[in-house]
Amino acid sequence: MIKYKAILTLFLSLLSVNAAFSAEPAPAVISGLTAVDMPYDVGNAVMLRWAINPSDTPDTVYVVHASSQQAGAWVEADRFSASAKTGDDIELPFWAWDGSAMEHAVKVELNNIFGESAAGSVFRFKVSALEKGLLKAESAPVPATPVGNWFRLDRLNNIVLLIVIVIVFFWAVSHAKRKGLFIRRIAGLDAIDEAIGRATEMGKPIYYVPGIGTMSSISTIASAFILGEVSKKVAQYDSQIKVPHYDPIVMTVCKEIVKQSYMEAGRPDSYREDINFFVSQDQFSYAASVDGMISREKPAACFFMGYFMAESLLLAEVGATSGAIQIAGTDIESQLPFFFTACDYTLIGEELYAAGAYLSKEPMLLSALKVQDFGKLVVMVSVFFGIILVAAGAALHWDSFVNVILNLFKAY
Amino acid sequence: MKFIKKQIPLMIVMVVGLLTLASYYVPNKHSVDYIELLSKWENIVMAFAFLLGLISLFYSHYNKISRKTDGWGYSLFVYIGFLGMVVPAMMNGGRQMVDGRLTMLGWSFNYIYNALSATMFAVLAFYIVSTAYRSFRIKSKQAFVLFLAAFVLILGKVPLGQIIWDFLLGWTHATVSEVIEWIMSVPAVAGKRGIMIGISIGAIVTSLKIIFGIERQYMGKD
The missing domain is CATH 4.10.860 (DNA Excision Repair, Uvrb; Chain A)
Known part of the structure; x- marks a missing residue:
């Protein structure tokens, strides 16, 4: 009897061992998965972090799942190979991010998956590791609630530089009240008197073209300031000015500026409502119309100041062939070569911004030009020392040091 | 009256300017909503301003027709x-x-x-040709440099130019495409970046002048 029991026990043991060897192994557990609100964002992303597994092979693929429900309803949020998406791949500076290459860091944009969600919504996340399509490891679900942040710490370098510029700005403005400042000559602006004088002698009009920018463009704002000074001189010389417009808001602002300039020049009677007129809000229709007017009226002078794109050459070339003295200025660097070749004088970018102050000769405005010079000095010194430090760091293999220098001068 | 015409608009400019500047550093939803609101207001103002533009257009052309001016x-x-x-x-x-x-x-x-x-x-293509002709008239040292760079670029873009380059300057072992690449990626980019840095700093200072009411020409001076 005992003998039979022993045989039966042996048989059952063999069956269980066989079953244990033939079944698939249970997936391992990915431990240490954390899900936290993505820092410095509007509140629609979550950051998942977990340690890199040394046993991962090139075939290992990680799949991130997200759910907006209490249970189930998993949606695939991301999929990447084991060698990708480490802490070093997150585009944040060293003072705002402590990630390393020893961990995986994945930013999950929830609005791309679930659309807009209510504030305080809780989302759940889990990570699976697959190898050749088979589940190798899986994490336990972790919850996270995305929230909107109040400060972009990654832009700390930017705000520090801004504060320095603002301090220098106020220092320069207060300094201007005490004594005058030397400002270098800008040939293009000195030629404005010559151009207006020529127009007066010839009895021909002046065309002032403010470009195709809107009032939110800095170059258009600068152009409006220059228009104020030019139209004041035009009123003093009792010459004619015509300002064709692309944007109706710019036209409305420029009307007020020109009207004010005529009043300041003591010639309100010479002001006409049709000095500023709307042409078209289509780029080439505008260019064609202004070209037509310049060809027919043969103005003595043309000013092209503001925001220009492909129409820059269309306008400047027609002005050049009509024999007008031409002064241009824009901050679109791709259009500058066209103005250089077709116009008599060209204001390059920052000179356009400085023109209003230069012409008005107001100490407060002139002093602000010194801030531009200070900004350029900061850039030059930064570039000089940046090159030396990065080159030295790279030569000595101080990777962390090079990273710190590069982070300091990067925009986030 | 001066308070309504001057001080209030300047205050609005300063508050809106500072809030917009702050929104660059504040990623919160309120900040995003504020920028969207400003954009909507701009569109509404734009729609009404377009009507003004249309009236101005018709008015100026009506005057031309009624006065029988040239053209x-x-x-x-x-x-x-x-x-x-x-x-x-x-x-x-x-x-x-x-x-x-x-x-x-x-x-x-x-x-x-x-x-x-x-x-x-x-x-535009025809105008580029006539402008190129004008700029190729060498009147100064700078114009000569411009001509030289442009000439090399043109040379490298046509097969005949490449043959001429290889025949005349083949002994230098530098192909014309290498020279073009160097011109475009070193001196051209250096010049362009210099201009861009100046423009960026100028834009910051102009913005500060407007925000803090130093530049107020757009409001008149009385």
Whole structure:
């Protein structure tokens, strides 16, 4: 009897061992998965972090799942190979991010998956590791609630530089009240008197073209300031000015500026409502119309100041062939070569911004030009020392040091 | 009265300017909503301002026609063109295609407006040639440098130029495409970045002048 029991026990043991060897192994557990609100964002992303597994092979693929429900309803949020998406791949500076290459860091944009969600919504996340399509490891679900942040710490370098510029700005403005400042000559602006004088002698009009920018463009704002000074001189010389417009808001602002300039020049009677007129809000229709007017009226002078794109050459070339003295200025660097070749004088970018102050000769405005010079000095010194430090760091293999220098001068 | 005409607008400019500046550093939803609100307001103002623009356009061309100034006949085309686009648009409810067929508006848009725009853009090619001719007249040292760089670029873009380069300067072992690449990626980029840095700093300072009310020419001076 005992003998039979022993045989039966042996048989059952063999069956269980066989079953244990033939079944698939249970997936391992990915431990240490954390899900936290993505820092410095509007509140629609979550950051998942977990340690890199040394046993991962090139075939290992990680799949991130997200759910907006209490249970189930998993949606695939991301999929990447084991060698990708480490802490070093997150585009944040060293003072705002402590990630390393020893961990995986994945930013999950929830609005791309679930659309807009209510504030305080809780989302759940889990990570699976697959190898050749088979589940190798899986994490336990972790919850996270995305929230909107109040400060972009990654832009700390930017705000520090801004504060320095603002301090220098106020220092320069207060300094201007005490004594005058030397400002270098800008040939293009000195030629404005010559151009207006020529127009007066010839009895021909002046065309002032403010470009195709809107009032939110800095170059258009600068152009409006220059228009104020030019139209004041035009009123003093009792010459004619015509300002064709692309944007109706710019036209409305420029009307007020020109009207004010005529009043300041003591010639309100010479002001006409049709000095500023709307042409078209289509780029080439505008260019064609202004070209037509310049060809027919043969103005003595043309000013092209503001925001220009492909129409820059269309306008400047027609002005050049009509024999007008031409002064241009824009901050679109791709259009500058066209103005250089077709116009008599060209204001390059920052000179356009400085023109209003230069012409008005107001100490407060002139002093602000010194801030531009200070900004350029900061850039030059930064570039000089940046090159030396990065080159030295790279030569000595101080990777962390090079990273710190590069982070300091990067925009986030 | 001066308070209403001067101080209040300056305060609005300063508050809106500072809030907009702060929104760059504040990623919160309130900040995003504020920028969207400003954008909506801009669109609304734009729509009304467009009407002003249209009135200004009709008024100036009406004056030209009534005074019979030089080229007054062209002003007629402003009204013809306007009616030629607006009337079909109203008839077809602003649709360019109905049941797979072009409407009058679609036809006008495709075969008049697009054709005219393309013509204007094509004219640019001829203007580039005449401008290039003007800039190739060497009047100064700077103009000579410009000519030299442009000449090498033109040379490298045509097969004949490459043959000439290889024949004359083949002994240097530098191909014309290498020289072009160097010109475009070193001196051209250096110059462009210099201009861009100046523009960026100028834009910051101009913005500060407007925000803090130092620059107020746009409001008049009384």
